[in-house]
Amino acid sequence: MGHGIRRKVFKGKVRALATALLVSTAIGVGLTAPVNQAFAQSSAQSSFSVPAGPLHNALTVFGRQAGLQVTYLSAAANGKTSPGFSGSATREQALAEILAGSGLIYSFPNAGTVAISAPPSGTGNVVADGSTQLNTIEVQGENAWGPVDGIVATQSATGTKTGTPLKNTPQAVNVITRDQMEAQGAATVTQVLRYTPGVVAQYSDTDVRHDWLTVRGFVPGRYRDGLRLPFGARGYSQPKIEPYGLERAEILKGPASVLYGQGLPGGMLNMVSKRPRDEEIREVELQYGSHDRFQAAFDVGGKLDEEGTLLYRMVGVGRLSDTQYDYVEERKGYIAPSFTFQPDEGTSLTILGEYQNIDSPGGGGAPALTANGTLYTNVYAELPRDAFLGEPGYDRFRNEQAFIGYEFAHEFDETWTLKQNLRYGYVDTDTQRVQAYCLSAASCNPSSLLRYAWAFPETSRLFTVDNQAIARFSTGDMSHTAIFGLDYSFE
Numbered sequence: 001m002g003h004g005i006r007r008k009v010f011k012g013k014v015r016a017l018a019t020a021l022l023v024s025t026a027i028g029v030g031l032t033a034p035v036n037q038a039f040a041q042s043s044a045q046s047s048f049s050v051p052a053g054p055l056h057n058a059l060t061v062f063g064r065q066a067g068l069q070v071t072y073l074s075a076a077a078n079g080k081t082s083p084g085f086s087g088s089a090t091r092e093q094a095l096a097e098i099l100a101g102s103g104l105i106y107s108f109p110n111a112g113t114v115a116i117s118a119p120p121s122g123t124g125n126v127v128a129d130g131s132t133q134l135n136t137i138e139v140q141g142e143n144a145w146g147p148v149d150g151i152v153a154t155q156s157a158t159g160t161k162t163g164t165p166l167k168n169t170p171q172a173v174n175v176i177t178r179d180q181m182e183a184q185g186a187a188t189v190t191q192v193l194r195y196t197p198g199v200v201a202q203y204s205d206t207d208v209r210h211d212w213l214t215v216r217g218f219v220p221g222r223y224r225d226g227l228r229l230p231f232g233a234r235g236y237s238q239p240k241i242e243p244y245g246l247e248r249a250e251i252l253k254g255p256a257s258v259l260y261g262q263g264l265p266g267g268m269l270n271m272v273s274k275r276p277r278d279e280e281i282r283e284v285e286l287q288y289g290s291h292d293r294f295q296a297a298f299d300v301g302g303k304l305d306e307e308g309t310l311l312y313r314m315v316g317v318g319r320l321s322d323t324q325y326d327y328v329e330e331r332k333g334y335i336a337p338s339f340t341f342q343p344d345e346g347t348s349l350t351i352l353g354e355y356q357n358i359d360s361p362g363g364g365g366a367p368a369l370t371a372n373g374t375l376y377t378n379v380y381a382e383l384p385r386d387a388f389l390g391e392p393g394y395d396r397f398r399n400e401q402a403f404i405g406y407e408f409a410h411e412f413d414e415t416w417t418l419k420q421n422l423r424y425g426y427v428d429t430d431t432q433r434v435q436a437y438c439l440s441a442a443s444c445n446p447s448s449l450l451r452y453a454w455a456f457p458e459t460s461r462l463f464t465v466d467n468q469a470i471a472r473f474s475t476g477d478m479s480h481t482a483i484f485g486l487d488y489s490f491e
Helices: 001-040 057-067 093-101 179-183
Strands: 047-048 069-071 086-088 105-110 113-117 125-126 132-134 174-179 199-200 213-215 221-224 248-251 267-274 281-290 292-302 310-322 327-345 347-361 396-411 416-437 450-475 478-490
Touching: 047 093, 057 069, 057 093, 086 093, 093 105, 093 113, 105 125, 174 179, 179 248, 213 267, 281 347
Parallel strands: 069 113, 221 267
Antiparallel strands: 047 086, 105 113, 125 132, 174 248, 199 213, 248 267, 281 292, 292 310, 310 327, 327 347, 347 396, 396 416, 416 450, 450 478
């Protein structure tokens, strides 16, 4: 008996629950149907006859004819007039005509209400049809010859000479940006490249004269802004590049003779100079570091006229520094002015100049010590850490270098662009030192060494010009970039 009662009660509850669900569903359908119907009707056209006159009156007549509740702040419509609207249109089209010239916008909070309001500040301007015209947003892509926002570059001026994105360049290219140089605190080009795979600094960055390095086991060709730098007969008259004057440094690995002529298979180093920009640049730097290193630097630039057809930039560095070696010092001055003339969007001429003078008493590098007394101390006593085998009054390194050139580019049309890069460089170095000499490694006694003096004065002058014709075109769904060039250099 008890089981039968429980079954009836259970069945009764099920029926009640089912009935409640059906009723609630019916109510839900009844509530949503008018909303959906109202939105469906918003695309239907109706006949309107709203006379011109005060905006208050026009909105009242429109609301009555459209069957809508019109809400707005009285202050928003005060003093405004409406051209009115007569004809067949959707309610949105009619409302846009009624609000034309008022500077107000509309929105539909729900199917039966339209809200009129002023546009939020900074969102844009309202045009004649009542729609909102957003403010212009300039989107600028990365320039392969310009700065990079951050550490990761997406384009390279070295891989193809055309500013091709790195993802489309079929060679290994490493780009060290200005931000990365500053994050590393790089004071030399060797330090700029110290985290680049495949690059080895031969002398562990102990030489203030030159940046000795290899790429994949070979001495790389060195380029500045795509043009070869002087090197000299022995490599002593190569320029010492100041990293503060660089926007980026790029390593192109593997053979590159198709684009740059004769070179070793390891790769090449291209350094991109800071250039004038259409923005104000104001930077002053003061540094003090180990070994009484004092440095002052500045980087200024911007527009010379309101239109931005003339741009300038001036970069300078002054340095006085001792080193970790006795008698070895560094005195350096560097200045790099540049100017850009761009009469129109398709034509530009940039003049790049640079002058640098380095004077390093003590020879500019670490003293060469013998293996006996440093690595091996089982036979001969260990040399003191401040041992200097040179001659303080004789050892000296001097470097004077100057460069002047230009970059010209002109776009004839959407397909063809002509470029010409030209530079003349002068590097004069004078290196002289006194070093130890041993007849044999076994008899090399560090306490009684033979010494000899040597001097390598060397001067190099290099004229180089690179002419390029670049064509960008499409065939069907494929885009192409072709480059034709002729370059000449004399050193």
